[in-house]
Amino acid sequence: MLRFLLVKLAQLVPTFIGVTIVAFAFIRLLPGDPILLMAGERGISAERYAQLQSQFGFDRPLIVQYWDFLSGLFRGDLGNSLVTHSPVIHEFMSRFPATMELSIFALAFAVIIGLPAGVIAAIRRGKTLDHTIVGISLTGYSMPIFWWGLLLIMLFSGTLGWTPVSGRMSFIYFIQPVTGFMTIDSLIAGDWGAFLSALHHLILPAIVLGTIPLAVIARQTRSSMLEVLGEDYVRTARAKGLSSYRVIMVHTLRNALISVITVIGLQVGLLLAGAILTETIFSWPGIGKWMIDAISRRDYPSVQGGLVLIAFIVMIVNLLVDVAYGVVNPRIRH
């Protein structure tokens, strides 16, 4: 197990180096530069431009800039945002919990609905219920989520007025951030009203972000259940009577869970991509929206720092999934 873990970790090193190169090159390859963007229609004099260039260090050779970035990274220093002048790490950390909270709720929604739906569909294979579940989950899977989000806002927040339009909590409440998770912080503060408000604000974005994972989980659960249910021993057990059938069901579900874990692992990257759109629609103050803003402002330090941190998180989650998978299914660790 330890060896497996070490090999996996060692593999991460070159990937991480690659990630830093891509992140560094990514923003610099984009046309346009931050100084001109800041100046806007007003324009900027050539002298002032040169002065700012040297102040930000853009006039030095790229390799030197990259080395600064990399060495800063190992010191835990990602530099300061060109726009706000505050440390990138601070900017990132103040937004990351919002994305985490949203993603966790979205995943929870997907698992809580998707898993039973998949199980039921598998048991009722070929019946109307199965077709309905398969149909709905395929529709969810095919959904352009930005469009979906706008429709839901129109319906539930606009026409029906059931859910808040955007934001993380009603402005009646102010909760001192401790973890950055509004739901947890409001409980720490012991404020029930704030807690409910935070949940209320999470409903729509979590549904929108959770739609595709839900569909994937439901489909995956259904097919892995079917795979096992089709095996001879299960059929025998089924024929024998209910009690062993129940045992088989538990066994089957366990197998299904393994594949669900994998799916969740694969979904983390996709979830972050979906978060970009969801956060844009719901004005959710998370890193997805922050990255889009930073890219559009060509805020070099924020973009390269943010990309590295996001990629790092995706890599770690994938590693954890690999490890978890290795634990439940020892066959794959060789």
Next chain:
Amino acid sequence: MSQVISSKGSSAAAPGTFRYQLKSFWSDFSASRGALFGLIFIAFVLLVALLAPWVAPHDPAMQDRAALLVPPVWHAEGSWNYILGTDAVGRDILSRLIFGARYSLSISAMVVVISMCGGIFLGLLAGYFRGWVETVITRVMDVVLAFPSLLLALGLVAILSPGLTSAMIAIAMVQLPYFVRLTRAAVIGEKNREYVTASRLAGAGHMRLMFNTLLPNCMAPLIVQATLSFSTAILDIAALGFLGMGVQPPTPEWGAMLANAREFMTSAYWAVTFPGLVILLTVLMINLMGDGLRDALDPKMKRS
């Protein structure tokens, strides 16, 4: 797809021949009503796209300055002239959707072709040669996968300057790793089978082994992945359009239409709803078809 359809009429074929395989594939595929329906729908969309100049009621670029944001025909102010209404500059939405099918389908098809060819090539190399070739290829793919695909595509489009071609390349790039991984895994699985060894002993070179012997036997999962990435491509292009980085107007691409009409969400719902609906339906139908394909190609999922 047309190949498959034409084989339907063929007389009884002997087991083991290509014809027989096709026939059995078709009987499996058509057993799923959903898949068949999806196929028919997509064939219909393809037909409409091909015949766009003849079936579209208007020129998609024609601006009727007297008919800005006219609602669909079932509204009191609607007219049969513009069945699904018009957009902000007075262009017929139905005609734009019909012409848009050309762009959305062809871009997505190109994405699949590019990423599949590239992915198969790299995956074959990695799976066949193993060693450092494999390490380099898989690590590079890991790097690509470490970033949220949309962010990467967004950046690539910006680097290549927004437009049809760059959206295509960007999305193909982020789809590439899935094909590489799949091909590699399939090749590793097949490589030590007897028929491969036999072929090698018969003196087949690397190229022949890779492309003639191994590849055909790895195609099943790749075809399934291809339909999957086809539908993902449509969605991704629309998402890029939504973020203002996709195909640029006045091209009547569906995602761009949607993004362009977003400001009318409350005042002229039709300008937003129909492109979204068309995207959803097309993607859904492709996925239905993909499901049928998988069931037909993947023996494990076959009905016993």
Next chain:
Amino acid sequence: MKKTLLAAGVAAMMMSATPVMAKTLVYCSEGSPEGFDPSLYTTGTTFDASSKTIYNRLVQFKPGTTELEPAIAKSWEVSDDGLEITFHLRDDVDFQTTDYFTPSRPLNADDVIWTFERQMDKDNPYYKLANGSFEYFQSMSMGELIKSIEKVDDHTVKFVLSEPNAPFVANLGMDFASIHSKEYEEQLVDEGKPEMANQQPIGTGPFQFLNYQEDAAIRYQANPDYFRGKQPIDNLVFAITPDAQVRYQKLQAGECQVMPFPNPADVDSMKQNDDIQVLQEAGLNVAYLAYNTTQKPFDKPEVRKALNMAINKQAIIDAVFQGAGQTAKNPIPPTMWSYNDDIQDDQYDPDKAKQMLADAGVKNLEMNIWAMPVQRPYMPNARRTAELMQSDLAKVGVTANIVTYEWGEYLKRAANKDHDGAVILGWTGDNGDPDNFMGTLLSCAGVGTSNNVAEFCYQPFEDLIQKARTLDDQDERAKLYRQAQEVFKEQAPWDTLAHSTVFMPMTKNVTGYTIDPLGGHSFEGVDIEE
């Protein structure tokens, strides 16, 4: 730093918890501020959140106008040679008392001098901290213009200029000149955390800062010691909501009371909503299509005029502005003094345009139309505008290709003297002066920069605007500017497209809001009726 943040939060909790009947106004703002020190930034979003709420300036623009009125300075005199300007300060102005700062003295001349020193004195700790990046101060060449600032007594300050400058006093009403507390900022320097001034601001304004949650909300509280009296509302919240659609939904749901920048397409439905009122005013801006006048065949005024006549501007107003604008005939907006209303616009007439092009010997013209990729206050959708132009020009036999680049790149390329074709661009006024439009955008000095993308340098026009700049008498100046507009129309370096209308939707119970023609959003004097 952590500790003070915590303390701020605890205090905020207590404050927001105690007054049950507190009046809270929620403003759905369009974006996150870059920081809270207005001298460092240039965007309206940042100014709304800092200078308009927390700070005051020596002078200010009278709400709803571009006229100057006293603020921290109760009066001022300009010497005869125009080189010395003396400000007399009010003696009843206090800096805000918050849990992170308690002032020991009222505002005095030292604070005024400090405010400018920190932006121009290389030894000032704040100058060093920002590396001299005070963009507005720099771009207006204030450092060269101000020779010295003298403290005459505690409540009198004298600015000595290196040359006479008519708009100087008006410039001190701009956001970058917001008065900072010397006491507070020196205290921060002593504590080794000068950067906190940008995160926990102290000013003299109507609202004081409580806290900021990044990308989510900014909270303010009415300043109880404000020199014009405490505000009618107790709390002000900026709920950061970048999407116009979502802002409208929030306004409808009662989650906020005021929102800026509605979608033009939604304005009609807003006006029909019984709970919403929509204030509106002509914006101080202009959108234009600038031909590169150094390039063939655009070097001929008759060609430019012909193209102007081929483009249907009303169609642009209808389809792009959704009626939220008016067609433009002059380079300055109609609300600005010296606007020449006698000028006849070139009427939309494709047949005549075709004839004029033929007369000028222009055949099969193929040209570029540049459309910027971003939405600007003066232009909701440049791409759509370009599409309309493309179709109009096709009717007179001109093939137009739409080109676009990323915004920064767009400006950079348009600044190049040899750029190809006609560029869609525009301008929003900084102050009410016509020179801010005609002098900036059409003078010879602007050739080769992103200000004058028509590369327009025409001596008769140049002479008029240069002369107008040096004069003091407004009537004299207005006469020259009116003439300049005539010359402009003859030469037609631009197709003047539109002046956009500014809309401010708010719930019906909001009173006392005035639209700022300069584009800012201020909540001084705003109340909510029960």
